[in-house]
Amino acid sequence: MAIQMQSKPTVIQEEAFRNHLSRLQSCEQYPAWLTSLKQEALNRFEALGLPSRRQEAWRSIDLAPILNAQFRPFDEKQRPHLSQADIAPYVCQEATNRLVFVNGFYDADLSTFTSLLAGCVVGDFQSASRTHGDLLQSTLSSLVTEGDDAFESLNTALFGNGVFISIPENTVIEAPIEILFLTAANQDVPQFGYPRVLVTLNPHAKLNLITRSVGLEPAKSSYFNNMVVDLNLLEGASLQYTYIQSEASNAYQLAKTNLLLHEKSQADLTSITLGGQLSRHAVAVKFLAEHGTCQLQGLSVLNDETQVFDYTVMDHLKPNCTSQQLYKGILAAQARSEFDGTIIIHQNAQQSDASQLNRTLMLSDDARVLTRPQLKIDADDVKCSHGATVGQLEEEQLFYLASRGLSAQTAQSVLTYGFAEEVIEKIPSVSVQNQLIQQVHKALHDDYNG
Numbered sequence: 001m002a003i004q005m006q007s008k009p010t011v012i013q014e015e016a017f018r019n020h021l022s023r024l025q026s027c028e029q030y031p032a033w034l035t036s037l038k039q040e041a042l043n044r045f046e047a048l049g050l051p052s053r054r055q056e057a058w059r060s061i062d063l064a065p066i067l068n069a070q071f072r073p074f075d076e077k078q079r080p081h082l083s084q085a086d087i088a089p090y091v092c093q094e095a096t097n098r099l100v101f102v103n104g105f106y107d108a109d110l111s112t113f114t115s116l117l118a119g120c121v122v123g124d125f126q127s128a129s130r131t132h133g134d135l136l137q138s139t140l141s142s143l144v145t146e147g148d149d150a151f152e153s154l155n156t157a158l159f160g161n162g163v164f165i166s167i168p169e170n171t172v173i174e175a176p177i178e179i180l181f182l183t184a185a186n187q188d189v190p191q192f193g194y195p196r197v198l199v200t201l202n203p204h205a206k207l208n209l210i211t212r213s214v215g216l217e218p219a220k221s222s223y224f225n226n227m228v229v230d231l232n233l234l235e236g237a238s239l240q241y242t243y244i245q246s247e248a249s250n251a252y253q254l255a256k257t258n259l260l261l262h263e264k265s266q267a268d269l270t271s272i273t274l275g276g277q278l279s280r281h282a283v284a285v286k287f288l289a290e291h292g293t294c295q296l297q298g299l300s301v302l303n304d305e306t307q308v309f310d311y312t313v314m315d316h317l318k319p320n321c322t323s324q325q326l327y328k329g330i331l332a333a334q335a336r337s338e339f340d341g342t343i344i345i346h347q348n349a350q351q352s353d354a355s356q357l358n359r360t361l362m363l364s365d366d367a368r369v370l371t372r373p374q375l376k377i378d379a380d381d382v383k384c385s386h387g388a389t390v391g392q393l394e395e396e397q398l399f400y401l402a403s404r405g406l407s408a409q410t411a412q413s414v415l416t417y418g419f420a421e422e423v424i425e426k427i428p429s430v431s432v433q434n435q436l437i438q439q440v441h442k443a444l445h446d447d448y449n450g
Contacts, residue, residue, distance in 0.1 A: 042158075216248070355384070
């Protein structure tokens with residue numbers, strides 16, 4: 001798939017997209033309503049065109065490496081056969097239900113299902129379309145937007161499979177549910193995938209969900225994953241959501257998380273970025289009714305020439321809602337990060353309480369960070385704040401640890417992890433926290449094991 005930097009996708013190898021969609025439509029596992037929805041999404045993508053630097057949300061991102069590459073769809077016949085031992089480093093030990101995808105294809109042998117409560121729907125799209133087709137249709141159709149995100153429309157048009165979770169009213173899922181998207185770039189040509197996750201929590205349901213997007217090293221070629229996650233929380237529902245991205249060093253990822261909050265619903269979202277050549281994670285939160293609550297925190301740990309872009313929109317459409325954002329970055333070598341966060345308080349969203357903070361720790365003089373926290377307030381009875389800090393490790397703290405017998409490298413490791421801990425400790429899984437401690441040090445090329 002070769003894409004040229006033009007204003008309209010009609011000159012961007014549109015035929016390649018259509019050929020891929022045609023192959024999906026020919027698959028018997030998809031009902032007519034889904035192929036129709038995909039066609040509408042492709043038409044919307046064609047009308048939108050690809051984003052350019054003239055658009056505020058994309059002005060700092062050079063998409064040329066993605067748009068000019070000869071990406072091809074992953075081939076199910078060429079995907080590797082992994083064992084439980086292969087995926088063990090990425091498994092949440094507390095999870096009793098797990099869905100595993102390899103190169104975008106569902107792997108039933110690696111997936112685990114135990115003790116699901118009555119009425120819960122947890123599975124891949126293809127299975128759900130056979131067992132809960134009407135529910136999948138109504139849910140997906142209601143959440144697919146006609147917005148201005150071209151890559152989100154492209155995901156809808158081209159996803160091959162995905163995850164569908166629906167938790168019934170008043171149902172509490174105690175143990176985490178885990179989703180693993182594993183990518184093994186074992187071919188000599190660049191490839192692409194379109195992971196999709198669809199989650200609905202019915203009134204007063206409660207869920208702890210962990211999604212990981214992992215690139216298996218070594219990767220023979222570059223690859224591109226375009227992921228979309230839709231989270232819909234109905235009245236009084238509660239969600240703890242953790243997203244961990246540790247793609248291969250030559251991978252590209254564009255991810256979008258959509259969160260809809262209804263009356264008195266609560267969401268706590270944690271985003272961790274540890275890999276990839278270039279990645280962008282956009283989070284769009286909408287308060288659709290009163291008394292909703294959202295906590296959003298992110299952590300990026302970057303080395304080499306990694307580029308990460310975090311883009312958030314916290315949209316207060318209704319009164320009496322509360323949102324808090326904390327994004328942290330740790331940058332070493334020639335890494336580059338950008339945080340672009342916007343809080344929107346609409347005219348009728350009185351009594352809104354919103355805060356936003358971006359903090360970056362620079363471990364190299366060659367690293368670069370751009371931070372743009374923004375407030376757009378049209379109401380007068382609100383409480384809002386935003387801010388950003390950029391700095392290095394404190395010399396006094398390093399000296400103190402050195403005076404206690406720690407080496408310079410160990411002292412830096414201790415302080416660096418202390419900076420990251422505020423976000424990592426929000427994850428309600430001890431095994432995942434322990435895995436992330438090691439991954440943070442690995443991402444910084446750090447052998448500290450304290």
